[in-house]
Amino acid sequence: MTLSDGARVLALRCEPKVNGLARHMSRESFEQLPGYAGLPDDVKDLEIAATVRHGVRLFLRRVTEPHPGPGGLRLFRERAAQRAEEGMPLHLLLRSHALGVYVLWQLLRETAEPGEEGALIELVDLLLRSHHSLVGAVAETYMDERSALEAEQRERRRSLIRGFLDGTLEPGRALLEQLGLDGPALVLAVVLEPSADAGAEPGDADQGGAEPGGPEPGNAVTIRRRMRRIQTVLDQGFGAELLFLFDAGAGRAVVPRGCEPPGDLAERLTRACGAEVRIAAVPAATPEAVPEASRTAVEILRVARTCGLPPGLHVLDDVLLEFHLSRPGPSSHRIAALLDPVAGRPELLRTLRTHLAQHQDRRLTAALLGLHPNTVDNRLAKLTELTGLDPSSPRGAALAIAALLLRDTAAGPDGASAAG
Incomplete structure (x- = not known):
């Protein structure tokens, strides 16, 4: 889009006001946004003001350069990633950009002189048409960065939980504080029965899949979805977010405070994922006893299946003799x-x-x-x-x-x- 000479003249008159506009936005206009007032002064005066200056000058440059080269949005992407890493809410970031557009419109309106209404309309039209690209780039980068950060946090937490359950991490005070454990706990082991139709979701019986009792098709996506449903049911059943770790249809969880499992827990799990579920529960008197309880729970599942017990909730007393007989020894x-x-x-x-x-x-x-x-x-x-x-x-x-x-x-x- 080629702008008129009048629009270019109006834009040039706004150039000397960019620095003042940046200070005004970063120190006055944005203060009305919820959460903005609590930001550090250096973030407002340096980073946000610099971003405003860059954005306004980028817009004014488009008046004379209708097709600017690539890289104009790079600073906005960098700032969006930085705000995501710092934990700034996305709504605050997007509101600041929307409010920035409004304040820039005010500057154009105040700078326009009588007879320049047509030029003002051209600049506002350009401003509104270019804003969606900016907001799209900012939101996309922010979400990508948050996803990457959350994935790192999940993996770090999984590593902590795995090390704790396996006994490879010493359950010191720092680790227990991170995991939220400070007393007795209940350790759970859960597994999807291999005879379950892992190729279909609940309600998908007409879609085909493995025959009951037949080989499991190994649909990794379906198994992950079912394990997440199991995690949701466990969280709801115990009224807390559990430390849950799962791999390939089997999982382990730690329930803080050592709550007793609901009597219908196995039925709830089966209904939630549309497959038979076997679960074992072992109490741990202290956090230090959790790794041994985890190994015992996994072994209870194996012994229960070997002994032909039907899927459901198992405790050690259910397989006490068989568990003892399965312990390796000299004979x-x-x-x-x-x-x-x-x-x-x-x-x-x-x-x-x-x-x-x-x-x-x-x-x-x-x-x-x-x-x-x-x-x-x-x-x-x-x-x-x-x-x-x-x-x-x-x-x-x-x-x-x-x-x-x-x-x-x-x-x-x-x-x-x-x-x-």
Whole structure:
């Protein structure tokens, strides 16, 4: 857009007033904005005044240079990033720019002489058309900087929580103050069941996805969304923002003050994410006991799943014997080796695991495995023949449970499922 000679003359008459206008804006006009009065004087007199001078001169330059070169908005972007880092609210930053446009319009109006109404309209038109580019650049840079800062803060907090839960960070006073812990706590471990349909969101049954009980499709976005919903339910259930850490469908959380979990917590979690959820709760008498409680909670989940307990809320008493039997010791390798003769017979291991989980009910075991009860009997007889373990006797059942748990412990999470 080419401006008239009259508009250029009016703009030139405003040039000598730029410094005074910058002082006026930074010290008087902006004082009416909420929160501005509390800014340091050097920020007002140096940074904000310099930005005003740059902006006004950039506008006046556009009168004679309709197509200025790149870089005119660089200072505004730099200042927006700086204000974001300092924590200035975005609304205050944008209000200052909007008010700056109004004060500049006042300067143009006061400088215009009779007969220059047309020139004044041209300059105001240019001012309003160029303002949206400035505001867009400022808002975009501010939001980008805030996102980057918040991502850094989240990652720093995650690292602190991870180190605290894993026991790699000493729970000193400074760390505990940052995490908001000063007494007893409740440690939670939570995991999405692998049989859950992780490929569909709640209400998306018609969209297809994994078959129930089938392999998990590994939709990372869906899993993250579900874990965030779990975090929201936990925060609401305990009435506080918990220290929550999750990775790939499994998470750990610390509840300050050691609150008891709501009785329907597992049901709430399942409803929220549309998948079965298993959760373990272990109290920690002091912050220093949290890492051990975290390891215990994770182990409770593994033992509960291995023993065939249905998804839900578990505590140590639910798996007390099995937890004890799964602890490594001098005899562990010999007990685990009792099942070596059937290591290549996954159908026998699966039948044994299901049979023990169903309290040695042959008909229920058969129904769950899709077999005839006689087939269950034949498989268990074959297992007894090969291993010498008789799961129908109390001692044989205890040894079989211990062997399964110890083999799972040695194999790790993946080995547990592979073993049937």
